[in-house]
Amino acid sequence: MSASLRLRAAVVSIALFLAFLAVWHLATRSAGPAANMSPEYAKLMGATATQGKSAMPGPLDVGEKLWEHLRRPFYDNGPNDKGLGIQLGYSIARVGLGYLLAVVIAIPLGFLIGMSPLISRALDPFIQILKPISPLAWMPLALYTIKDSGLSAIFVIFICSVWPMLINTAFGVAGVRKEWINVARTLEVGTIRRAFTVILPAAAPTILTGMRISIGIAWLVIVAAEMLVGGTGIGYFVWNEWNNLSIVNVIIAIFLIGLVGMLLDQVLARVTRLVTFPE
């Protein structure tokens, strides 16, 4: 990419963003005070009813609240009210645990499936049926059997991130070029050594693509799972503010969820670039 193209793209991005803010601001302006309301009655009512304020907050409200949150990201006012930094920390920790568990199980299993046509055929119907199930559909079952909401959330992350990794690993392992395996065989390399020195490096880009898809899904699901289970996490924060119909805070949380999701994706994209090789 040339420098001038990058610059022009940045200018267009900023212009789009400003236009979006302007439209947002105009669309959410208040419609002026409502007529004929006694002052005593108005005192008991919210701003949407008295000043015709739009139910949707404007960009200025959101900016102000965001600044408030950024100044105190780690406060702790008791079990139901913690700073955004702490909430995000909880969510990331849950995603991390469930995701690692999925890595530990999906990659060896994927290898097995990719290397053995028999296992591949035998497990195929199970994988095909389990894969399309919405992770949240597991939630009631998890709560009922695991009997712990924190672990249930981690289980849901595990179950949603395991499939893309498993399938990509199997696909990558099965797709390693026959010549390379035959060369290894001619040199009488053992199965274990073959797996680690030939197949793993060859399949690594595909495996990492699967891992990148998984982390994206895991981050999508944790928000929904935490909204269901409650307690802590950014999903709980969204739910708690939704409970108070505080759309400002919900918008801030949406923005942060997007930001963290992008960061997680970028980290894995970097790692993928490291293991990619030219053919």
Added chain:
Amino acid sequence: MAIFDDPFDAERDIAPACVCGQHRSAAEHEQATLQLRCEPAESEEKRYESVVASAVMRAVFPQDAARRAFLKSVGASTALAVLSQFFPLKMAAEAFADAGTPEKKDLKVGFIPITCATPIIMGAPLGFYARHGLNVDVVKTAGWAVIRDKTINKEYDASHMLAPMPIAISLGLGAQPIPFAVPAIENINGQGITLAIKHKDKRDPRNWKGMKFAIPFDYSMHNYLLRYYLAEHGLDPDTDVQLRAVPPPEMVANLRADNIDGFLAPDNICQRAIYDGVGFLHVLSKEIWDGHPCCSFAASREFIATAPNSFAALTRAIVDATAYASNAENRRQIAEAIAPANYINAPVTVLEQVLTGAYADGLGGIKTDPKRVDFDPFPWQSFAVWMLTQMKRWGQIKGDVDYKTVAEQVYLATDTRKLMHEMGLSPPATVYKSFSVMGRTFDPDKPDDYLAGFKIRKAS
């Protein structure tokens, strides 16, 4: 109604003047049965002191006549002073207050962020749990099904539940049967039917055919009251309208989005719809059944068996908090204490309107009803019997029901009465009472006759 059966009162009649023997006169008994509630003492220490002092006074003068003569000659305050000379009343009261060390001090109690949970929530910021030697975390929970599962899974030691839920769980309706018990009701009244502003000229329920209503949960007083209300106006709630279980916070958003026409919901949700200008209050639930229970404080039998002292201390804290909340003067302070994000997370104005009963009705008027929501801990077993009749009426229970056995097992009225006596409150003498719902009298001794009196019910 006298909270204490005061032995320092020389004027007190020795022979009981009323039917139940709890009150000084028949008039007082009348008033008490009308109110059926316990008023709080000025302070807890004072109350415990009075309990101990009364006991000592009775021990010193076991004969009523002799005690009366003594009181008449020296006066009550002198008698108390003399008594405290010989007997360390303060110390005894302290010892009495912390009866039984809790087996488990760090407890988790779940709640749903609505004003029904006021006593459970305020117990934390206002120190009611701490006063009874407990360290309680009150944990906000996403919905009724989640709170049920978390309590069954023992993540919570006890929970805020809708009054019919412990009955449903114990009977295994919508869950595996697990014995649960209710030591205290949280609130009475405090719900309402809220309609979308566009229906402001459609106040007659007979015109509501085809409308969509939201209720918080299937096993809720809200469900039974709304069905009852509709049926009394000739609508069959199963065929003429649509009822949907919707989590309370989503009710206001759904009302705004025109997905529902109204709801029978817990407060602060009704007031919140008004505050945001999307709905108006059609009727308070109080107008359907004045004094109806709504939410309960519930724990599993297992918890009660393994940690009886913790359970007793919890119940005492809840009863204390309930008594405090029932005093109208304290309501503003409570509204401020439970409004922050850590608790209910709602505007203080909304909570104040709910708790003080001076509220905007959504149509431009201000109404005042100090009993809009009220707090009374006594778990009347007749409440449970009534709920069972409605569960049967709407097909949630099939076949015969042993009303009283279920009621006695789940609603621990007898235990709570004992505990309230120990705390110096005077609970009602019976565990069943008759009441009237929309003019129809309910006799807890004849639930099946009551049930047979309804024309509109689910065919079983």
